[in-house]
Amino acid sequence: MTTDADSATKKRAAGQSAPPPAIEFHGISKSFGPVRANHDVSMTIAAGCIHGIVGENGAGKSTLMSILYGFYEADRGEIKVAGQAVNITSPDRAIAAGIGMVHQHFMLVDTFTVLENIILGAERGLLLADSIAAAGEELKRLEAEYDLYVDPEAVIQDLPVGALQRVEILKALYRGAKILILDEPTGVLTPQETDQLFRILQALKAQGGTVILITHKLREIMAITDTVSVMRHGRVVADKITAETSEAELAELMVGRKIRSGLKRTDVAVGKVALRVRHLTVRDAYRVPRVDDVSFEIRTHEIVGIAGVSGNGQSELLEVLAGILPVAGGGFEIAGRRIMPDDPCDPAQLRTLGLAHVPEDRQRLGMVAEFSAKESAILGYQNEPLYQDGIMFNQAAIAEKCAALMARFDVRPPLPAVLSANFSGGNQQKLILARELDRAPDVLLVGQPTRGVDIGAVEFIHRQLIDMRDQGCAILLVSVELEEIMALSDRILVMFEGRIVAELPAVDADERTLGLMMANAAAATA
């Protein structure tokens, strides 16, 4: 354990001569069976800078970072940390080498306090009380240094997402991390929380730390990084100084072709009400309202977007309308059928009423990862007569249908027998979309249609949604991507703590005001 004085001395010493790069990858290759996740990757990340790594899903960014953090062992290649060749075989070694990682999915014990989580696995001394006391001191220092405040006594499950991320960062710093890896850190944050995160990263950099930021959001790369590497198909295709590149150039490098930007949309007059929601309330297991007295309607030829920080009831709203969650109060009406607390309706029935649902959580709700694509392609429609042959399934009809869906939505690879989990996020989403749009639903519920989806596929998915609307479908769109909400919606509703706190036409919306409404800061004054 180095004392503060020690590390301060080192820092000064390092500052005098040009420091070696924080991380160097030399010829890293890693295969999973026949799949090459990383192929001869070389990359240099200078000390004291914020380095971005961008690439589509499956480009190999996460694999590379997992190798650096010791989750995987590279098949070939060498890693140097601060000029020293290291052999990182486990996360422990990575931590010892001064590398910390903040994962996409937080690795925290929900029922522990912030402080307990931070010292977990890094307890010092025999008695827990000693560790806690020492950690308390250390935490105060870190807070002061990086402007990173979280109440150490708060229990994890009571904290908002942004705070959890700060806990993860504190965890890494507490373990002496000088190099911090963040994997898609902003996916769950509001614009305001993202700004706060970026301030923290800047502070880290100012203190001599190195930050590696993995993202597919080019705007963030442009906003905060000093240098950026682009990965595609397991290889590094470009290393750029951020100031010398542009979003468009990076996007092109990522996808490997030119990207058309901007959606063409025609104005279509809205029609009759397709989905009417009246005083709808959903309660969780503790009787707390998650959707609270919500009323709105969606007409044909209309996309209504729901904006909101995740966890403010949007997910529950989608699920109650899909028949997954029970209605606790109020109700909704679709195709002349009223669904109310004492007259519930299950998802299968709702489908027959012309409702389709592209769920937010595609991996866990929209498909079964362990199923072949053709099996996932009939999820929800497994009882259709088309797929039956007596008491048995008509395997041929199912495969045929799947192949047709794949062809229509350009799902790659177009192989119905491949395991659902083996498709990339974008192709999974296209398959689900294909399945749900296939029956030309009157009402379509869509959650996070492009989360984790490659840039190339985003465009395609957006086009499909617009086409559906043009054909007369009433679409309810939930997304944490404000850009997406603004690009697709005709009307935008803002949800906060289960209520709809604002409604505005999409033409009147901009990211700043929406962000404030989502945080409900300006709602009262607006």
Add this chain to the structure above:
Amino acid sequence: MPAASLPRWIDTGVIPVLNIALALIVSGLIIAAIGEDPFAAMAVMVKGALGYQEGIGYTLYYATNFTFAGLAVAIAFHAGLFNIGGEGQAYIGGLGVGLVMLALDSALPMVLLLPLGLLASAIFGAAWAAVPAYLQACRGSHIVITTIMFNFIAAALMVYLMVNVLIQPGQMSPQSREFDVSGHLPFVHEALAWIGVSFARSPLNVSIVWAAVCCLGLGAYIWRTRWGYELRTVGHNERAAVYAGVNPRRVIVITMCISGGLAGFVGMNEVMGVHHRLLLDFTAGYGFTGIAVSLMGRNHPIGVVLASLLFGVLYQGGAELAFEVPGITRELVVTIQGLVILFSGALAYMTAPWVARIYYAVKPRPEPAVSAA
């Protein structure tokens, strides 16, 4: 997992054989350590299980029990349920057969008693599984806990019934009277004798035919019907099932009933097929062994059959070993069986990385079709 990328024939062929070989090597070392000849012991075991007709009969008889019990665990597993209650369900299934036979054996002919016995064992087994299933589906009691408890309840119920109600009067041993011949499932050696084939006497009876039918039927049910589809959806991902309009509660209860019915057939094999009377402890742990069988057989009917045959060999060969070699006790035989379970079940993937290394050293990796999954 690197093993997932190995060709299927290695994953389901080479690795299991390698695991069993490892288990046998370790067993051999133990046998050598107690001063017996491991090769001779192995020869006795294999010969005892497969070397003569009676041995084969016993091996297949055990395999029949393991197939029923293994299938019961397998189907529940596909629905994400861990049915540890096969033992109790088999016990109660046997009770069902026994009651029907005791009531009707003198009144009805074999052709009627056979389907009745089948039905009774299935219904009783299913009923015994249905209660934990209901508790899991609608009351949130964990099925592992409730099925274990139901094993004990079944044992207690059987002791009570056998000692106080069904015992043959004047007997010290808590067992019922023997059924009339019409209540005996034909032994395979009897059935073969009808067509003029002579086969040594063994407890192997026509239940084995039913076990084969159950295997095929279960495979078709799980992978070729919409009910099986819903069952697997619930097993893999209950939320996706709800999304798909499947009622997981219904699926849980139905699946457990099928599972319990299958376990009940163990009771049929024992009560109607072998002992021809109700007695205590006829399940002898077959229901529990079914868990190992199912795991080793990767919860697939064909795998279950293969694992059942392996366990049949271990049971019969092990008995023969204990019989022939005085130095090898029943406990050592159990140790050998345990090693096989350990290597093929718990440590199933231990050898996979080595096999993968050797395989890819011999055969270079193909250029990936897609750069990343």
Add this chain to the structure above:
Amino acid sequence: MKPASVFLASAILLVASAAVSAADLRPAVVFDMGGKFDKSFNQGVNDGVLKFNKETGVKHREFVITNPTQREQAIRKMAQRGSDIILGVGFAQSSAIEKVAKEFPNTKFAIIDGYVVAPNVQSLLFKEHEGSFLVGMLAAMASKSGKIGFIGGMDIPLIRRFACGYEKGAKYVSSKIDVIQNMTGTTPSAWSDPSRGAELTRGQFGQGVDVVFAAAGGTGVGVYQAAKDAGKLAIGTDSNQNYLQPGTMLTSMLKRVDVAAYTTFMEARSGTWKAGIKVFGLKEGGIDWALDENNKALISGDMKAQVDAAKADIIAGRIMVHDYMSDKSCK
């Protein structure tokens, strides 16, 4: 059904390797699921067989079954291998012996605790109720609390017979005595579950019991340990178990299965073996209570005198100990 020819070949091989002169006896024992090292019933049989081996130099075959189907398999296999006398241990083997005895009329069979009527089967029955009666008296006399306990293995007729005799003996001493009964379980593990035995014993001590009688096979070891830990008294079963916890073992109810096993083999060897029922009671010396170095401090002269008197009365028929099996009740 004829044995396969393979059998004959291996049987011949085995006879040769067993190094026994062809003229000498070839005895066999089939133990039941409890195993043979329970320090109680099965081990008693094993002791008798070993004693026979030692005295005569005759080797025996043995098998410990693991499931009910193996009973018949093992017994038949013993017969096929040319065993002259096959001893089945425990009532559960009755039906298997009955069946196989019919198939091998020239082979002698004996069964302990079972009752099989056949021209080539000897049924070795014990009057456990008589011995239980005596230890019940001792328990009642040793108890200060007026409460004594009984831990059975499983609630089956045999154990009820033990329990009934025990209770009658205790009541014979004092009609006010309380007898608290518990059974260990309902599966075969009930006979080899010392920790559960200990737990039940502690439970009984909690209710004021100060002498406990275990008739639960290997489970008893836990009962005796619990008694020792609590400084209370325990009574062993079947074998003389006084040595297990000297000082807190009040006595053991002896069921001389070792004598039965030894005798039946000896008789078979000498040619005096006869089929039919052989009853072992106090009178025959097949049932008794144990008094040795380990427990003599616990048995006062008065206690010994009273028990000896009762024993004499039972042998003479002056006391009729109620047998649970006679009317399936303990009235």
